[in-house]
Structure formats: structure tokens, C-alpha cells
Amino acid sequence: MAITEAHAGRRYPPTDPYHVSAAKIAEFATALGDDNPRYRGDSPIAPPTFAAVISSRAWQQLFTDPELELSVERIVHGDQRFTFVRPLRPGDIVIATARIDRVRLRAGSELISATVDISADTELICTAQATFSHAREAAA
Amino acid sequence: MKATVVEGVEVGTTLPPMTMRFTREHLVRYAGASTDFNPIHYSEYFAGRVGLPGVIAHGMLTMGTALRIVTNWVGDPGRVISYGVRFTRPVVVPDDADGVEVEFRGSVSAVDGSLVTVSIEAISDGQKVLGAARAEVDLGVRVPHRDHEA
Numbered sequence: 128m129a130i131t132e133a134h135a136g137r138r139y140p141p142t143d144p145y146h147v148s149a150a151k152i153a154e155f156a157t158a159l160g161d162d163n164p165r166y167r168g169d170s171p172i173a174p175p176t177f178a179a180v181i182s183s184r185a186w187q188q189l190f191t192d193p194e195l196e197l198s199v200e201r202i203v204h205g206d207q208r209f210t211f212v213r214p215l216r217p218g219d220i221v222i223a224t225a226r227i228d229r230v231r232l233r234a235g236s237e238l239i240s241a242t243v244d245i246s247a248d249t250e251l252i253c254t255a256q257a258t259f260s261h262a263r264e265a266a267a
Numbered sequence: 268m269k270a271t272v273v274e275g276v277e278v279g280t281t282l283p284p285m286t287m288r289f290t291r292e293h294l295v296r297y298a299g300a301s302t303d304f305n306p307i308h309y310s311e312y313f314a315g316r317v318g319l320p321g322v323i324a325h326g327m328l329t330m331g332t333a334l335r336i337v338t339n340w341v342g343d344p345g346r347v348i349s350y351g352v353r354f355t356r357p358v359v360v361p362d363d364a365d366g367v368e369v370e371f372r373g374s375v376s377a378v379d380g381s382l383v384t385v386s387i388e389a390i391s392d393g394q395k396v397l398g399a400a401r402a403e404v405d406l407g408v409r410v411p412h413r414d415h416e417a
Contacts, residue, residue: 151300154300155300155301158293158300158301160335163335163338174334175338179303179327199305200306200313204327204354206399207326209349210348210349211349
């Protein structure tokens with residue numbers, strides 16, 4: 128069956144551990160055209176929105192959940208909010224855990240709000256809240 | 268490390284603006300760095316199939332770039348404690364040498380002790396491409412309030 132409001136509260140298992148590296152942080156900062164020295168050198172931190180690299184692994188679980196019958200190519204990112212406890216750093220081994228907070232049915236689309244917690248062991252590092260719009264029919 | 272900006276921060280303080288140009292090269296680079304390989308960010312064919320007017324920039328590229336206005340200002344990106352946006356319009360990136368220009372502006376919209384909220388605008392082709400874009404930064408020290416300075 129397709130996604131309904133009743134899927135609010137649905138939880139996904141943690142993603143496989145992600146190893147944050149200095150090389151990936153530098154690559155990400157370069158892709159943003161950002162030469163901030165804090166992203167490079169001996170003890171870099173990750174750009175705040177690097178958290179999306181990790182949360183996207185949890186979003187994929189949701190997008191490909193057969194129970195929800197979503198078409199990944201018809202999903203559009205509607206809004207995004209991050210709350211940071213601390214920056215991600217090289218050496219962090221983090222997991223991302225997703226849950227669906229709310230599903231709203233619209234004419235021809237569903238709005239799916241989801242929260243992803245990014246943590247190392249039991250330490251919460253960042254929370255990513257997103258709303259995705261899923262178009263039920265392919266565009267004409 | 269660059270010193271944080273504290274002196275004189277108050278509601279209405281404007282941050283240095285920034286203009287960025289996104290070309291297809293930027294999208295390819297961001298796709299690789301972020302691992303977001305959705306083909307609407309590199310293929311006209313797939314973009315057209317989902318009803319888009321052309322290849323569009325990753326929303327997260329626009330969001331991540333917009334935050335630079337804040338992190339350039341505070342120096343230490345570790346001071347960002349929250350950041351949220353709505354993706355209001357897709358940024359279409361043509362397949363040419365010029366790409367598309369996005370203009371970013373920021374101003375302080377709230378000050379609460381050491382916590383400063385910056386509201387960000389991102390404009391492309393005369394249209395806002397981000398809505399309700401706000402970043403909260405902790406400047407680490409209490410921002411001197413005008414009323415208390417006398």
C-alpha cells in the first residue's frame with residue numbers, strides 16, 4: 128500500500144557507520160567554493176551542511192521503503208533544518224537514524240516530514256529535519 | 268583563526284553580501300562531494316521527465332553556499348548552532364560557460380545574549396530561491412546591548 132498519514136511515527140534502523148574524513152571534508156568545502164581555513168589543516172571541522180551527506184543515507188532508506196511506494200525521481204526537497212550540538216570532525220564514526228514525523232496528503236502529492244538524528248555512539252551530534260514533496264503522478 | 272564579529276552587532280546589522288555563479292561544473296563537483304547523484308542535477312533528459320525547465324542546482328548546494336555569508340562573517344563555522352531554509356524555487360543552471368548567478372544577502376534579525384540570528388536572502392533571476400532562511404550562531408560572548416552601553 129502507498130504512503131498515508133498513518134506512516135507518521137515510522138522508524139528506520141540506523142545506517143551503516145559513516146567514517147568522517149579530512150579528505151571528504153575538504154572535498155565538500157571545495158564543492159561549496161569555500162576556502163574557510165577551519166575546513167582544512169590539522170584539526171578541521173566539517174561545513175555545517177556536510178550533515179546532509181550523512182542524513183541522505185537515512186533518507187534513502189525512507190525513499191526506497193517498499194511499504195511507502197515512493198518514486199525517488201519524483202521526490203523534491205521542500206525544506207531543511209539542521210540543529211547542531213557540535214561540528215562533525217575527522218575520526219567521527221557516525222550513524223543516522225530516520226523517523227517519519229508527519230505525512231500530509233495533497234492533491235497529487237504527499238508531504239513527508241522526517242527527522243534524522245546523527246550520532247556517534249550515544250552522543251547526538253546533529254539533527255536534520257526535512258520535508259519532502261512526492262508527486263504521485265509523473266509530470267505530463 | 269579570524270576573530271568573531273561582536274562589536275556593534277544588533278538587529279538590522281547587515282553582513283557583507285556575496286554573489287556566486289553556478290555552472291554545470293559546480294553541480295558535478297557538488298554531486299561527487301555530497302554523493303547526491305540525482306540525474307536532474309546533470310541531465311536535461313531526466314530533468315525534463317519530471318517536469319523541470321532544465322537541469323537544476325542541488326537545493327543543498329544553494330543552502331550550503333548561502334551559509335557562507337554567515338560563516339565568512341563569524342569566522343568559525345563551529346559557531347553555527349542551527350540553520351534552516353525552504354527551497355522555494357529551483358535554480359536552473361544552463362549548459363554554458365556563464366551558468367547562473369545567485370546573489371546572497373544577510374542581516375541580523377534577532378540578538379539574544381550571545382545568540383545571533385541571521386536571516387539570509389538568496390536571489391536568482393530576480394526571484395527568491397530560498398525562503399525563511401535563518402542561521403543561528405553563538406558568538407560565545409554576550410553581545411553588548413546599546414541600551415546598556417551608556
